[in-house]
Amino acid sequence: MRLHAGRHGETTENREKRILGRSPGHLTEDGIAKAAVLAQSTVGLGIDFVLASPLQRSVDTCEPMPKAKPGLLVAYTPLLEERKFGSWEGELRKSVDWQGLWESPDEPELSARIGAEPLDQFTRRIARVVLNVHELFGDTDKNVLLMAHIGVLNRLNYLADPAAFEYIEYPNAEAVEFDVDALVRNSRELLGS
Numbered sequence: 001m002r003l004h005a006g007r008h009g010e011t012t013e014n015r016e017k018r019i020l021g022r023s024p025g026h027l028t029e030d031g032i033a034k035a036a037v038l039a040q041s042t043v044g045l046g047i048d049f050v051l052a053s054p055l056q057r058s059v060d061t062c063e064p065m066p067k068a069k070p071g072l073l074v075a076y077t078p079l080l081e082e083r084k085f086g087s088w089e090g091e092l093r094k095s096v097d098w099q100g101l102w103e104s105p106d107e108p109e110l111s112a113r114i115g116a117e118p119l120d121q122f123t124r125r126i127a128r129v130v131l132n133v134h135e136l137f138g139d140t141d142k143n144v145l146l147m148a149h150i151g152v153l154n155r156l157n158y159l160a161d162p163a164a165f166e167y168i169e170y171p172n173a174e175a176v177e178f179d180v181d182a183l184v185r186n187s188r189e190l191l192g193s
Contacts, residue, residue, distance in 0.1 A: 001137045003183065004045060005146040005153050006175035008061040009035040014172060017093045021085035025057030034173035035061040039068035045143060045175065049073050051133060052147035053080040061173060062147050079129045082149035083122045086115025102167050126155040127187035134184050145175060159186045
């Protein structure tokens, strides 16, 4: 099995540097155009299955994929939704302690104060996705694409190598490949399974 993950197409809110969280988001014209390019790349990457977030910006990004590759199955799971950011959703990143939600030792208190999903809970949710996908496709030659959000990609990045984690500004409508063995190993360790 090979595993790629991609971020949805650019939204109006991304362009404004707003925190979307569980908000639907609205793709820009550029976001729509790049979603079409990403759909074509599913052919070149040999994607066999897409598992996606059901948030509207992700759904809109996935919409052209089966047209580009007839027969491509796209399924949705709330496990791939972006992290909930509570009262900060809709705020400009620069107006809040955005990095504190990802890197501060005080993150649990900050998350509780604003009603955000705690980082450890979010990480465990994404680890469950990794293990579920591996259970379905791990012993096959299938190539799976997870279509989601910047927070999800950063949790995958964390699970790939927790000791070397750095938050990355993943570009919209691009897919990156992750080391499945590392993801599975670290997800099992995190979840104790």
